[in-house]
Amino acid sequence: MFGLLLITAGSLFQEVGASLGKREVARRHETIYTYGFLSLCLSTLAFAFFAIFVRGEFIFSLASLPTLALRAALEVLQAYVSIRAITTADRSTFGFLRMLTIPLLLIVDLLLGYALTGNQIIGASILTVSILLLFLNHGLSGKGTGWVLLSAVNAVATLSLFKYHITFFNSVEAEQIIIQLVLLFVFTAAAWRTTGKNPLLLFRKPVFLLQSLSEAAAGVVVSFGYLFVPASVGTSVARSTSVFFSMLSGNRYFKEKKLAQKLIAFLLLVVGFAFLVGLGHPMSK
Numbered sequence: 001m002f003g004l005l006l007i008t009a010g011s012l013f014q015e016v017g018a019s020l021g022k023r024e025v026a027r028r029h030e031t032i033y034t035y036g037f038l039s040l041c042l043s044t045l046a047f048a049f050f051a052i053f054v055r056g057e058f059i060f061s062l063a064s065l066p067t068l069a070l071r072a073a074l075e076v077l078q079a080y081v082s083i084r085a086i087t088t089a090d091r092s093t094f095g096f097l098r099m100l101t102i103p104l105l106l107i108v109d110l111l112l113g114y115a116l117t118g119n120q121i122i123g124a125s126i127l128t129v130s131i132l133l134l135f136l137n138h139g140l141s142g143k144g145t146g147w148v149l150l151s152a153v154n155a156v157a158t159l160s161l162f163k164y165h166i167t168f169f170n171s172v173e174a175e176q177i178i179i180q181l182v183l184l185f186v187f188t189a190a191a192w193r194t195t196g197k198n199p200l201l202l203f204r205k206p207v208f209l210l211q212s213l214s215e216a217a218a219g220v221v222v223s224f225g226y227l228f229v230p231a232s233v234g235t236s237v238a239r240s241t242s243v244f245f246s247m248l249s250g251n252r253y254f255k256e257k258k259l260a261q262k263l264i265a266f267l268l269l270v271v272g273f274a275f276l277v278g279l280g281h282p283m284s285k
Contacts, residue, residue, distance in 0.1 A: 003228025008241045010149075015245035018086050018094075018215035020207060025087045030202070032083045036187030037199040038208055039079075043216035044180040047057035050220075059171035060178070071161040071184045074128025079183050081151045096243055097148040099269070103128050104156040109230050120233065125241065126180050130268030163226055163234075173222050180219075194250025236241040240269050 017039065024030045030038070051058055085094055170204050191199040202208040227235045234251045244264060 003225045003234065004237050006221050006225030007229075007234055007237045009216045010220075010225060010243055011238055011241035012218075013214045014218035015244065017211050017218060020211040020214065021083075024207065024211070031189035031191065031194055032080075033194055034088060034199050034202060035083050035087070036079055037184065037191050037210040038181050038202065039083075039219075040184045040187060041200075041216075042212045043219035044177060044184055046216050046220045047173040047180065047223075051171070052175065055171065055173065057171075058174050058177075059123065060174045061169040064165050064169035067161055068165065068170075068178065069213070071158060071165070072179055073157050074161070075153060075179050075183060076186055078151065078154050078185070081147055081154060085144055085147035085151045086251065087144075090150050093143070093145065098152045099130075099143065099240070099243065100149070101126050101152045101155045104153070108156060108160045109120055119275045123128070123272040126272030126275065127269055130266075130272065136209070150197045151168050159226075159234075162223075163230070166227060172227060175217050176219070176223055222269040224256070243269055 021030070021035045021038070025032060025035055089097075106121065106124050162175065166172050169175075188199060191197075203212070222234075222238060225238075229237070
């Protein structure tokens, strides 16, 4: 239950950061590259703080290097695609379509040796069906759909590799520090090259500081949440709560339509969520 609470809190922080980033990119106050920089800068520092002052050690296994290199490459792609999806798609479309990651993760969890209960499989199936029904009834905007779908599919690989590494090789903070330093280098270089300005100067404005703090809180809280649950369950919780928060922000701040259809689909998500974390028990290895 603790892991689920962490992931839910992280979804809220993520929605605040994503909504601010979407708005500022639309206003041309930041680019997709400065968005990436803001998403990573403070969260990387937070992981480093935890490794140095809380855990007091950097737990990293050289045996993870081959798959860590693969994850790093996929995370660069994921970061770019996700930012494209956030800035072009409606918030509710982004939230709902990313639920499609879940059935694919269930298959990966089975391959990794997790025992799935019948309730968990039913829950994930209900979540998927609710998205398909909403999409077929034109409850979602088609704008940016390709970016969202690519983000949902690629997340299967990145999340599975992350869960695999923190289970068998590295600490959460060591894993994330390495990956985020790679991403931070890429986005800092791209931001500086495209704008001609040091992206650190953005922190002089409160809105960008708030955006980065929200993204940092989301990244740290969600990452540690995955320590306590399998990838498919953790992602089910993250995506379900993300749908709720994105639906609210989409309607309230971005004036998105068809709220009634989305609410019905969300109720189905709640039922699926209940099967995953209420009626079923966490998967045990």
